[in-house]
Amino acid sequence: MLHQKQLAFIGGGAIAEALLKGLLTAKLVEPQQIMVCDVAQSRLEYIKRTYNVITTVNGCDAAGQADIVFLTVKPQVIDDVLVTIAPVMTPAKVVISVAAGITLDRLQAKLGKTPIIRVMPNTPVAVGAGVSAFALGQNARPEHGELASLIFGAVGKTVAVDEKAMDAVTGLSGSGPAYTFLFIEALADAGVRVGLSRQTALLLAAQTILGAAKMVVETGEHPAKLRDAVTSPAGTTIAGLHVLEQKGMRGAVIDAVVAATERSREMGQIHDK
Ligand SMILES: NC(=O)C1=CN([C@@H]2O[C@H](COP(=O)(O)OP(=O)(O)OC[C@H]3O[C@@H](n4cnc5c(N)ncnc54)[C@H](O)[C@@H]3O)[C@@H](O)[C@H]2O)C=CC1
Ligand SMILES: O=C(O)[C@@H]1CCC=N1
The missing domain is CATH 3.40.50.720 (NAD(P)-binding Rossmann-like Domain)
Structure with a gap:
């Protein structure tokens, strides 16, 4: 074609x-x-x-x-x-x-x-x-x-x-790679904080995001179900998740997408002739 x-x-x-x-x-x-x-x-x-x-x-x-x-x-x-x-x-x-x-x-x-x-x-x-x-x-x-x-x-x-x-698509997937790069960078920094080399931490962080995304796409399972399968009772994962929930990660991500969506709308209007 x-x-x-x-x-x-x-x-x-x-x-x-x-x-x-x-x-x-x-x-x-x-x-x-x-x-x-x-x-x-x-x-x-x-x-x-x-x-x-x-x-x-x-x-x-x-x-x-x-x-x-x-x-x-x-x-x-x-x-x-x-x-x-x-x-x-x-x-x-x-x-x-x-x-x-x-x-x-x-x-x-x-x-x-x-x-x-x-x-x-x-x-x-x-x-x-x-x-x-x-x-x-x-x-x-x-x-x-x-x-x-x-x-x-x-x-x-x-x-x-x-x-x-x-505008909503723009706020989510158009801008989304940037949010994800930030998360990968943060994970890698965290790895360095707990003693890993930068190179190893970055590899682990990026491949973890890639693998998790691939599981969502390929299994079609709800992410919460996949998350539960990682989260052993009284284990490490729930300790980490607890902190992310306390710090409002979900709310921060929602606010980010809302802000980007509103900015997309605004860009469409400001320049209307
Ligand atoms: N960067 C991204 O991830 C995405 C960007 N977009 C959209 O793509 C568009 C471009 O974004 P970016 O590539 O990020 O911007 P950019 O700033 O990297 O690229 C824009 C290019 O246009 C050139 N330019 C400026 N005036 C021009 C003119 N009159 N004629 C020809 N070229 C001219 C600039 O020199 C620059 O190289 C935007 O409208 C953005 O909303 C859409 C989806 C994703
Ligand atoms: O930041 C922006 O305005 C463009 C649109 C989506 C991704 N980049």
Whole structure:
């Protein structure tokens, strides 16, 4: 389906790199099918050197040559980018926006009849373990849903959602890798505190998170049941869990996701024109 299609990333930052790395590793596309546009020349040099893709500073050229245009700039500059690419957009192309908080209506207003897919991926797409939620715009057809499943399914799991769920998705899985990296870092620090080497502590921490997540995904069991199986009566685990509950870990995580969700909503509103 992507054979001979040209992909353009408008914005060559963190999420664009994660996506193109994942797509190249999955061999869904060849480097010559990808064009990355960025305003920062040094960033383009790095991307070209690392992935051998085509690069340009001209967003209009990139969008004009592409079949699939990824909007991978910050929400704060999305309106400028839409103005730049609008003249070269046609209904035969498709726009995939990953910008947090930016609604399909807002994108559609600038892009006319071009089909649009709004997606919220996360950075583990770089290693084929992402999760991406998507919603289709009013001009998108079922094949655009299939396209989203193909592209983002090549680099992780996908789920179709109502657009109104997108801010919540952003707060949970979009931002979620950062919370998890923080937890891994904290676990590793804890390991060092109780006498492990940094290297051993980090390996134990990361693999423990990976293994626990894999158990949830592969068994389909409720995490509480899996937790109970670790927690021996009067043992070590309940001693540790007791402290985490006392310190309000569950409440802190819920508050974090609520704050990120609200920030996503806010970013969508602040810049509405
Ligand atoms: N980083 C992440 O984990 C995720 C980010 N997103 C969304 O992806 C978008 C980009 O985020 P990041 O990659 O984290 O930001 P970033 O700051 O790493 O990348 C943005 C890039 O856009 C470039 N840029 C700025 N103005 C431009 C213009 N007019 N034309 C072309 N390039 C331009 C910047 O030089 C920069 O390299 C945001 O809208 C964010 O909400 C979505 C899901 C996850
Ligand atoms: O921090 C952000 O705004 C972006 C959106 C989701 C992950 N990173």
